[in-house]
Amino acid sequence: MSAGIMAGNGFQTSYANDKPPSSTGSGEAAEMSTDPASSSFFTSDFKRHEDLKAMLDSNKDTQKLEAMKRIIGMVAKGKDASDLFPAVVKNVVSKNLEIKKLVYVYLTRYAEEQQDLALLSISTFQRALRDPNQLIRASALRVLSSIRVSVITPIMMLAIKEAVMDMSPYVRKTAAHAIPKLYSLDPEVKDQLIEVIERLLGDKTTLVAGSAIQAFEEVCPERIDLIHKNYRKLCNLLVDVEEWGQVVIINMLTRYSRTQFISPNQADGPGDADRPFYEDSDKEEEEEEVSEMKKTPYMMDHDHRLLLRQAKPLLNSRNAAVVMAVGQLYHHCAPKSEGNVMAKALIRLLRSQKEIQYVVLSNVATMTSRRKGMFEPHLKSFYIRSSDPLHIKLLKLEILTNLATESNISTILREFQTYVTSPDKDFAAATIQAIGRCASNIAEVTDTCLNGLVHLMSNRDESVVAESVVVIKKLLQMRKSGHKHTPSEHKDIIVHMAKMVDKITVPMARASILWLIGEYSERVPKIAPDVLRKMAKGFINEEDIVKLQILNLAAKLCITNAKQCKLLCQYVFNLAKYDQNYDIRDRSRFLRQLILPGENGSALAKYAKKIFLATKPAPVLESKFKDRDHYQLGTLSHLLNIKCHGYQELPEWPEVAPDTSVRNVEVVMPYVPKAHHVQHKKKKESKSFYSESESSQEEETEDSSDEEEDESSDEDSGSEENSDDSEKDISKKVSSEEESDSDDDESDSEDSSEEDSSDDSVEKIVTPVKKQPKTKTKAATTTKPTTSSADLLLDLDDLGPSSGSSVAVTPAGGNMLTPTLATGISNISIQDTPPAQIIPPSIVQAKSYELLNRMTGNGLSITYQFTRTVSVFSPKMVSIELKLTNNSDDTLTSIKIGDKKLQSGMEIQEFPEIGSMTAGMSTTCLIGINFNDTIQPAKFAICVGDNKYSVSITAPVGELIQPYSMSNAEFNTQQGKLSGMNENSGKTVIGVEKDAKSICLCVHSVANVIQVPGSAENVYRFSGKTVGTGTMVLMSVVVADDNAKITVNCEKMVIGSMLLKDLKTSIAKS
């Protein structure tokens, strides 16, 4: 047997002519070469299975593997291999991974059919669930949960519960997948599963997030309350989750938003609140854009904004499903003015595979049926190519029709002209319908279109002609009901059509012509009876639909022109009376009573004319996609326009937003304490959980508890290592199983470092920027009542035991966990990209200063506070939030910033003019000031109508700084550089015994800096950079007994000395 034959390494080579060398000796060689996948005679089939069994029973792995490969070949082909079950299931214990894997594949396929035998394998999986190798644990769980034997649901439940606590996120991911499997097997366990899901939702690894949400969607989509606490985390993780998870998460969050926030499109006034969400009006859109700028009373919830902002970058995903998910999010949940961002991305998708085009186009069709403005600039992207498949052509046609406006109709019609000549007649017919719709929607072109359509009636192709006739009929009908004053109009069209009735054979078209003649018979008094005569002659050969129209025509003519038509009419009614179709028989009887009443005469007969010749309402030609928009875009239900199984209705916006604080937990607290807190909780939880599982497992094995202990002891070392790991290190580390397992489970530390490593290199520049929201939160909570620190501490305690400890843990230098936690801060804050908005206003009670007094401002009072976030206007600006309140009884109009008197180098970014403020209203707006690193006041005027009030803002020196994170080592080198003249130091006495927490609080209340992790005990170091020029600012506080030595290093000596002064006061005072 040559190597060449083996080369393929595929299945075929292995079962065809080259048997494994070891088997050549056996006498069954001939049978073995039979192709198992080909259809062969029953006898050989039987024998083949026999030899497969023999091979499976052999003690050589190569033979077993061969056999398994052949069996899998049969499974793949859809051939029945169930009789091999007993032979295969034995091999579940095989040491060989490949055999094992194939046995697993086989088991999942056939276990359901052979439940009793399948049970034999369960104990193997249970053992594998405790294998040190995470891949084996995961695949055991996968098989265990996939074999669909209802007897083992309790075992599955147990396994899932255990896997959810697993160190490896991969195992946790498979656990998340197992949940819906178990649920489908036994819906009774829902409550228990919800608990598990709740736990998984709290998982912070990106790997698990998507699967956890998928489990949530399949098991308990109605439990929206489980999302609250995880909402912000999900938003922030979104970018890093794998693409499939992103789709699921965005879809779920869309639904969530619709229940938790109020509609962003009700801004224009209270009356608009009940207006349907997407209503098309371009003008309105523009208005809204303006009003958005002016900060109308509607303020988008920060969380709502967070979601939109985090999702937006995903429009650049390569995955069409992700782009579509973001698209529908913006369609359903964003202010109309912002919807346009997705248009471009959706257009880009039109370049992908035709199947994807199809789905995207049907969604675009729905969007354009409501608001055309968004896609109008991309009109040409929807032009049809002759190579497009029919369903795509039709969708594009639909969109082009939806997009037609007065301004572009001429281009569209010119394009349609080429389509009409297409050899594809279905498409040509659809084009004619589209022309009809354009004509009916846009009055200016109706006549042009009508002429064009009449012209088409002389087309050689019958379907084209027929379609034009039908459309003309609709158009004429519409015109008639619209303009009564033009009776003689279109007479020639009707005459023309009447002549065509002989030629056209398509029933629908014939029926349409007959209807037209009947309806407008008074305009063609000579022709109409003649047409009826011809029709009566051929009545019996017509289609049903035509027959009905002949009856109608006869009835109408009989009313208007009884003299000529009565006999004809009678004749037709008689024919119809004996028709095979009962509809026609019925109609005939009914008409006869009305038109040709007997001697006693029916009561209705005298109203016959009114009944038959009443003005009929015009048909409405509109997009067939219009009725689809009650389905969530991008869903299967939307695409098929039916409610699919498992479709979750997209709720309407609530009138009043539910409590926003339910989501607070995560972000309100400074991050570190939370991590700390959770860690504690987790440990506790896990303990109780483990003990429970232990007790239940006691019968089976004892060693599990030992293992757990091992693992938990590994945690610390694992997480410690994490902290300073680079990207590379992490991946390397993972290869050593145990270690990675352990650090993965303590997800807080692990997860953060993971993110860190990925973003670190990317966002070097961004890092200081991103840092702020977090520091801000901290600052916000701390700065509030600087005057009475005793209260302050109490306050913090009230907020949660954790908030203070954040700082407390970090400086406890000896602690192994310190570095991890510290990086944790930075990482999470990197994740936590949103600037100001994310913190609910209630917490942003940073120190607020008065800018304009209500007395001097004639009722307008303005306060300001430093948000400690990066300014949205320029990174060199300090972001300041102004809070304007109208305390007067009148409405104040056009509030803006007037002339500015600034020192050179200083700049102010004004807030957009506020149109009007009613009495009692208050609003906030952001301005940015570049103080150029000085503490000179920025003077400017506030104009209210014609009044001007001069005001000035002075930034405390600490607010001119923004946090800049660095490592301890870097701090040392930087400090080395900034010695001598640049160093300011001083001592102060601390009155009371100071703990780490309060020192940090003091510093944070003075300056917007970040703590440097990992310094020695009683040494607190902080770093930052000035906003204007990015000059490094380093601070350190060394506590010795009741003295604190404060050192501030900064190239700008003024800043350094002032900071020192402020710090001294702050620390001494407290």
Place this chain on the structure above:
Amino acid sequence: MIHSLFVINNTGDVFMEKHWKSVINKSICDYFFEAQGKASCPEDVCPVINTPHHYLINIYRNSLYFVAVVTTEVPPLFVLEFLHRICDTFEDYFNECNESILKEHYVIVYEILDEMLDNGFPLAVESNVLKELIKPPNFLRTITDTVTGKSTGVSGILPTGQLSNIPWRRTGVKYANNEAYFDIIEEIDAIIDKSGTTVTAETQGYIDCLIKLSGMPDLTLTFVNARLLDDVSFHPCVRFKRWENEKILSFVPPDGHFRLMSYHIGAQNMVAIPVYLRHTINYREGSGGRFDVTVGPKQTMGKTVENVVLEVPFPKTVLNVTLTASQGKYSFDPVSKMMTWDVGKIDTAKLPNIRGNITIQTGSPIPESNPVINVQFTISQMAVSGIKVNRLDMYGEKYKPFKGVKYITRAGKFQVRT
């Protein structure tokens, strides 16, 4: 989500099935065959088919239908995109994805499918991760396995990529020659009307890479005129923030071939159309018709237009064409009525021309419209949008890699209405 997958060949043979949940009988495919029967050509089959209890979502690729069965609400794009990803994975493993290849590698295919989805939800999709879990077929390894009697087809260790947050790259990549090649490919989609005016023209660009670099290189790619690219989509490895702020592509690349980004320059921008067609096609009652087409270069920035191919789908009533081409070869398929003229290079001195007679079935009326001509061409060393790579830098590794950038412009969906 995805319940089952059936792979069906052109002749309607369901030659592979895989179920991620309970088994669905392959008779479900009858609904698909019904829809297929209604469609006039394979492309026309509707991608989503509704049946009483299931929904069939299918793609057509390489003359194979991949039919996914779903039972509950699911974003259809999710499934479609995933089916395409499955095909991409097969192509990545076996270089091509057709019936015979799939049949030959049944076991690997099955293992891949098993690994990619768990309970119908994606589990390990990244090619780099998959390739570590299930080794691609390899001549050398087959021999080693045969000789040593071990099987190394599957890995017992979870690939590092699955857990890291750069799942697209594995650790420990090592090359003797470190190379990075970038192909900037631009495709022009255009519709040219009868008179030669451009109805619509768009450019679609791709940057395809072949990266063979050791270790964990961190690359940045900068453009001379990045502003041109306003609508882009990236491989997940690209750091979006840096693109947004600085218009720099910064990424840790996957190993091997991948598409770094694709971009779209919309119909609002001007696109240089590199070729023009002079054509007279007319039919005469009874006898047939005349066909005369000349191709010439237009705005090519001095580059030669190569690989020019014209495809003319004649109407069904055309029996045959007898043409003479001044250069290249032409062929006429009497079944699909497609005339293909392989022109080759356009010589500006003597423009390629094809002319001759069209024979129409006797008795049938003359076609009312002229065919739409599809044009293909390639221009190397030019990107029609004018995009240009400024520089490529590598961080994180010490060696000096060999770097190469290539520009190609070619026709996408380029149609001339006649």
